[in-house]
Amino acid sequence: MSDLATSPAAVPGRAHSPVGDTLVMIRRAVRLSRRNIDALLTAVLLPAMIMLLFVYLFGGAIRTSTEYVNYALPGVLVLCTGFVSAQTAVAVTQDLQEGIVDRFRSMDIGGAAILAGHVAASVVRTVWAGVVMLAVALLIGFRPDANAFEWLAALGIVQLFVLAVSWLAAVFGLLSRTPEGANGFAFFLMFLPYPSSAFVPIETMPGWLRPIAEHQPVTPVIETLRGLLIGMPGTDRAGVAVLWCTGIVLAAVAVAAVLFRRRTS
Amino acid sequence: MTTDLAIEVAGLRKSFGELSVLSGVEFGVARGSVFALLGPNGSGKTTTVRILATLIRADAGHARIDGLDLVRDRHRVRRRISLTGQYAAIDGLQTGEENLRMMARLCGLRGGWARQRAAELLERFDLTGAGNRLVRTYSGGMRRRLDLAASLVGQPSVIFLDEPTTGLDVRSRQAMWEVVTSLTDSGVTVFLTTQYLEEADRLADRVAVLDGGRVLAEGTADELKERVAGQLLDLVTVDSAAFAAVTRALGDRAVALDRAALSVAVPTDGTAAHVRTLLDELDPGRQLLRRFSIRTATLDDAFIALTGHTATTPQPEKESARV
Ligand SMILES: Nc1ncnc2c1ncn2[C@@H]1O[C@H](COP(=O)(O)OP(=O)(O)OP(=O)(O)O)[C@@H](O)[C@H]1O
Numbered sequence: 001m002s003d004l005a006t007s008p009a010a011v012p013g014r015a016h017s018p019v020g021d022t023l024v025m026i027r028r029a030v031r032l033s034r035r036n037i038d039a040l041l042t043a044v045l046l047p048a049m050i051m052l053l054f055v056y057l058f059g060g061a062i063r064t065s066t067e068y069v070n071y072a073l074p075g076v077l078v079l080c081t082g083f084v085s086a087q088t089a090v091a092v093t094q095d096l097q098e099g100i101v102d103r104f105r106s107m108d109i110g111g112a113a114i115l116a117g118h119v120a121a122s123v124v125r126t127v128w129a130g131v132v133m134l135a136v137a138l139l140i141g142f143r144p145d146a147n148a149f150e151w152l153a154a155l156g157i158v159q160l161f162v163l164a165v166s167w168l169a170a171v172f173g174l175l176s177r178t179p180e181g182a183n184g185f186a187f188f189l190m191f192l193p194y195p196s197s198a199f200v201p202i203e204t205m206p207g208w209l210r211p212i213a214e215h216q217p218v219t220p221v222i223e224t225l226r227g228l229l230i231g232m233p234g235t236d237r238a239g240v241a242v243l244w245c246t247g248i249v250l251a252a253v254a255v256a257a258v259l260f261r262r263r264t265s
Numbered sequence: 266m267t268t269d270l271a272i273e274v275a276g277l278r279k280s281f282g283e284l285s286v287l288s289g290v291e292f293g294v295a296r297g298s299v300f301a302l303l304g305p306n307g308s309g310k311t312t313t314v315r316i317l318a319t320l321i322r323a324d325a326g327h328a329r330i331d332g333l334d335l336v337r338d339r340h341r342v343r344r345r346i347s348l349t350g351q352y353a354a355i356d357g358l359q360t361g362e363e364n365l366r367m368m369a370r371l372c373g374l375r376g377g378w379a380r381q382r383a384a385e386l387l388e389r390f391d392l393t394g395a396g397n398r399l400v401r402t403y404s405g406g407m408r409r410r411l412d413l414a415a416s417l418v419g420q421p422s423v424i425f426l427d428e429p430t431t432g433l434d435v436r437s438r439q440a441m442w443e444v445v446t447s448l449t450d451s452g453v454t455v456f457l458t459t460q461y462l463e464e465a466d467r468l469a470d471r472v473a474v475l476d477g478g479r480v481l482a483e484g485t486a487d488e489l490k491e492r493v494a495g496q497l498l499d500l501v502t503v504d505s506a507a508f509a510a511v512t513r514a515l516g517d518r519a520v521a522l523d524r525a526a527l528s529v530a531v532p533t534d535g536t537a538a539h540v541r542t543l544l545d546e547l548d549p550g551r552q553l554l555r556r557f558s559i560r561t562a563t564l565d566d567a568f569i570a571l572t573g574h575t576a577t578t579p580q581p582e583k584e585s586a587r588v
Pocket residue numbers: 281284286304305306307308309310311312313351460
């Protein structure tokens with residue numbers, strides 16, 4: 001009963017490997033996210049519902065140069081992956097609130113590993129959400145004309161966007177005191193794609209809104225996707241999309257590092 | 266830098282804004298011993314633990330663990346300590362086994378070894394049957410045990426336990442006490458905080474009483490009890506007027522005043538002569554006192570004498586619903 005030293009491989013003074021720690025944290029976050037049934041249902045059902053809503057309810061009223069389901073899919077993809085990634089904020093706040101971050105820190109696990117775990121889980125979640133969305137879209141008439149390379153590029157853009165939103169969400173999670181507060185970030189993300197070309201062509205918006213819609217980060221992401229998946233013009237904006245997302249990732253990682261240190265000292 | 270002290274603390278100060286929580290805390294903890302930091306709510310127990318576990322920095326003073334400076338050598342310190350916080354820090358959505366295996370991996374154990382270590386600890390903490398259930402379904406006592414098990418995965422040499430039995434029922438508390446006692450058999454140093462005098466009395470080799478930001482007294486439980494006097498004469502008065510008269514006559518010799526029970530205690534050496542003198546002095550007309558008895562002072566008496574107020578007595582609380 002009292003013998004603690006039975007496992008020979010346990011070396012009390014061993015050095016940490018940041019990579020090893022991060023892998024453990026990723027597994028943890030993916031597992032937690034998979035078992036969080038509410039969040040999982042939201043991640044899978046919401047995209048499907050939004051898709052149906054837009055195509056059948058609004059689709060008839062909105063004029064676009066192609067079938068509306070083709071026009072709307074990239075927007076719905078961005079809206080929903082954004083929403084699903086935003087749940088990262090709640091996971092981060094919960095960890096801080098429940099003291100497990102203290103335990104990890106007292107074990108010399110860095111904040112980077114903990115946050116990276118949640119971001120990775122977010123990426124995994126959005127892959128599933130994306131698969132469901134595509135399946136629904138194909139069922140209701142989505143007809144992409146992308147070759148293998150274009151599919152890969154589209155996947156890359158979406159994942160880069162997911163990374164950007166997830167790191168932003170981590171920042172928001174570090175700023176909020178309660179999981180409920182952190183949840184607010186998801187709602188902010190829900191509305192971000194509306195003033196963009198996601199659901200209605202920008203030309204139909206009032207003049208003052210157009211420059212905002214044209215230059216906000218979501219628009220180039222959506223237009224690039226449209227270019228890649230359904231062959232509409234837009235792939236020329238891929239550079240801007242990549243710049244926006246990479247910039248956001250870098251800035252958010254830096255801010256998260258500062259906030260983590262401040263929040264935990 | 267070898268010393269027989271596992272923890273050395275000197276001149277520790279910490280304020281949160283205007284609120285000064287620690288104002289010059291000092292103590293030392295011998296290697297392989299159990300040390301209890303005893304204090305009422307808000308006295309700074311958790312703050313002290315968080316400083317020692319390298320989670321926050323003190324404003325002034327210094328502290329060493331195994332001779333290592335908490336700030337300069339904090340990465341090395343972290344490999345020697347483990348922290349079991351006041352609230353269980355384990356994942357409700359992982360099973361007990363998964364939680365332990367995760368901790369084992371973080372401590373550098375590979376797959377098979379991690380699994381073996383998790384199994385050992387589940388067994389040791391009587392959780393084998395629940396190992397494959399989500400922690401969310403555990404009772405408060407089980408969660409506490411798992412939490413402690415998780416902190417032992419890396420075989421630390423100094424273990425911090427912040428209020429390990431608060432909120433547990435009598436049986437779970439007893440089980441936790443047994444575990445803590447067994448820890449020192451394997452040579453680790455245990456630093457625990459508690460609001461319960463009985464707990465400090467049962468577990469700790471040495472006790473420090475923390476109140477008002479300072480350590481008011483430090484020593485073995487017996488030494489602290491003797492601070493009050495080895496023996497106490499308990500007096501029960503006939504009514505509140507008598508109570509007032511007796512306590513007035515006692516002045517600051519009065520120890521355990523209980524207005525509701527009309528009782529008060531006074532230190533004595535326990536001899537018949539001294540007791541008789543006291544009784545005659547306090548109640549010359551032989552009308553004020555209903556009963557008297559003599560008892561050995563408890564840690565409670567010491568606590569009250571030192572801090573001027575009562576400590577909490579253990580009360581089985583509802584299991585807290587944190588997951
Ligand atoms: N991060 C913080 N910011 C501001 N005040 C704090 C902070 N942490 C603790 N305090 C305050 O410091 C005081 C001491 O808190 P601490 O948690 O150390 O007490 P404690 O002895 O552990 O109490 P308890 O028995 O309730 O756990 C309290 O008044 C608390 O409100």
